[in-house]
Amino acid sequence: MTSIFPARRAPDNLPRPVHWATAAVCRDDENHPDVWFPVPTDLVAVEYAKGLCRRCPVQMRCRTDALNRGEEHGVWGGLDEGELRDVRKVRRAAAAKQAAREKQAAQDQQDAGELAKAG
Template identity: 40%
Template sequence: MMQGRDWHEKAKCLNADPDMFYPMPNDWKTIVEAKLICASCPVSAECLEQALDGGEQYGIWGGLDPEERRTLLRRKRQRMRME
């Protein structure tokens, strides 16, 4: 993983319309388009990590929407309790 914020320069979404990554909840077409960009992005892990660390509540980050990120965090917390 890249340190700091240098990863932004390598993001596939760098020149994309930022609104694409903040779609309305039922705008499935835009959601899928945003996630496709993330799927081929070399820094999607760094993007997701920033969203999780920063508590991002909106938007597509690292290929995950807000509900998917909440689920990921819940599972992570459950695993930590079991260890």
Template identity: 40%
Template sequence: MTSLLTTFLNPADASADMLPCHDADAADLFFSERPADLEQAKLLCADCPLIQECRQGALDRGEPWGVWGGAIFQDGRIIAVKRGRGRPRKNPLPDADAA
């Protein structure tokens, strides 16, 4: 398990470029504060050949935050959904169609 993961994560190995987390354009999604970005990062992980190894490695290391193996981590644990920053609204926004 670990040897496969380290083989792909070796920067000299061209196969690491195949991993979605190694795409420079998408790298910020995996550690974003915005829940929508994290959901997009989870979708990028869906086709990754190392999804299980990545998730287990993050659990073993107790990763404090980010998307690892298609799961959102917070304080070293997997959470289902990350809430946005701030306090939730008491009243819904007015419907854009009504305006």
């Protein structure tokens, strides 16, 4: 069944924004993909990958994206697997602390409302 109304779609002739990862050092053909996934105990290989990340123009975007996606393996945004795990742990602790503060504030507000009704 066809509608009498035209389909409402965005025009497909608009230029698409360039993805940030196209400027990343890891997209360079000089580096084999295995460089970014070294054996965690191979400190030389891990430091080599992190060194490449340090000269990358999109290092922070990569790091943020990897943390948001929950990457568990490899070097992302200059952080190795252990460092990514540590940052996620700190983020979780901060989120839990913020949630506890918000819960306490809501409880305080509720208590104040009850006192106002009683008084």
